[in-house]
Amino acid sequence: MTSLPSKLQEQLSDCRQEHLLKFWDVLSADEQKFFALQLSSIDFELFLRLREQKASASDKLIAPCDVVQLDDAFQSKGVASIQNGELGVLTVAGGQGTRLGWSGPKGTFPATPVTGKSLFQIIAEQIVFASKKYSVVIPWYIMTSNENDEATRSFLLDNNCFGLKRTDIFIFTQNEIPAVDAEGNMLLATKNSVAMNPDGHGGVVSALKQSGGLEEMSIRGIKHLSYVQVDNPLANVIDPDFIGLHLSDKSSQEASSKCVPKITPEERVGVFCNVAGNIEVVEYIDLPADKANQVHADGELLYGAGSIAVHLFAVDFLHRIADDLPWHLAHKKVQHVHAETGDLVSPPEPNAYKFEKFVFDVLPMAKSSLVVATKREDEFAPIKNATGQDSRTTSHQLQQARALRWLCERGVDVEEGAKVEISPLSGMSAKDLDASVLPTSIASDEVVVI
Ligand code: UTP
Secondary structure, rough: HHHHHHHHHHHHOOOOOOHHHHOOHHHHHHHHHHHHHHHHHOOOHHHHHOOOOOOOOOOOEEOOOOEOOOOOOOOHHHHHHHHHOOOEEEEEEOOOOOOOOOOOOOHHHHHHOOOEEEEEHHHHHHHHHHHHHHHOOOOEEEEEEOHHHHHHHHHHHHHHHOOOOOHEEEEEEEEEEEHHHHHOEOOEOOOOOOOEEEEEOOHHHHHHHHHHHHHHHHHHHHOOEEEEEOOOOOOOOOOHHHHHHOOOOOOOOOEEEEEEEEEOOOOOOOOOEEEEEEEEEEHHHHHHHHHHHOOOOOOOEOEEEEEEEEEEEEEEHHHHHHHOOOEEEEOOOEEEEOOOOEEEOOOOOEEEEEEOOOOHHHHOOOOOEEEEEOOHHHHHHOEEEOOOOOEEEHHHHHHHHHHHHHHHHHOEEEEOOOEEEEOOOOOOOOOOOOHHHOOEOOOOOOOOOO
């Protein structure tokens, strides 16, 4: 091939992006083919629309939102729904994991303190446990990105899907979108490819629709999805109490979300708020400092309902709003090829804008939405960074602490210093643990896996 198909040529010219072809003539035929294929996958209309989008300052009317406490009042409703085969698990695992700096997909990261189980394995085993407990198939929907799809599939297959049936796992890939520089121009990642980024965790809704995932759920009779991100090893993926609350109203909720107390005004978590009558997650950066610092009489933060990105979504609801999520702009460092010299540039400062969708933007579109407060120490131990806060080290400590609490609750005498890990295959609460496998005591130098 020596020239680009005329339609693509026209599209590039209409968008004033001909600079992308600067190195076309020095590419091999295969490289040209690859490039043409990538260009033909770009939604130029969307690109033009988004290019005009400016970062919008937050001028919203924000108030604290109502929160209900997680309890077992509606557990039987939750159990019945699971047993009826109405529940699927949805995991977003397409992120680039830049902060963690792990070479493979984040889901393959060894996350548990003793056996080093991967983040994917922790979720898979919870599904295996719940499927047995409730005698039902619980399908798992996993969103990957172009970058990590192949590695994710191989990892799951190489590990026999951790006990799940391959046919009960639905893997689909999120869309990508070109990053732009300050002038609104696309950048070259290499001489024959445009710098693209995944369209954010909010891309999950349209990707589920486009991939046939929503259709597949309808055929299976799945009515509700338990949404979790891949990087929180303490997330309780199948929680009958939470599902029960989600279903507690006559018409049930279209969306329900778990929150935990935000620790400090500065903590970088989004907060559930009431924005003009709707529940929304306000990002930490958009919450005005005077609000972030406000406290109740007891000292708790007024805007303290921190999001842990755990939600339940009605499948019908996702069908209805699949194409409606807004786009956000993020100013980021994007490595690229210099438009004139062809040299690789690794910018020291943010040089480009990435377009992303956020999953919590579905919440204000829900006709009914519930925020449920749970215990932070039981359900939140994210692994985001290589070191420091929210790293493997802090997550290990929290996982270990929860395991010890569960064992204490079951009367096991654990000496300080003992290392303990509880497999999701053994249960997802202290009550689940089978008494016959529990030791009476664990000495300080013991390492125990239950
Ligand atoms: P984060 O926002 O923490 O991003 O994603 P990340 O990619 O894991 O890490 P950084 O920011 O590059 O360091 C939260 C969850 O959303 C998923 C991630 O895989 C993770 O489970 N995600 C994020 C996607 O699936 N797609 C995206 O485009 C972005």
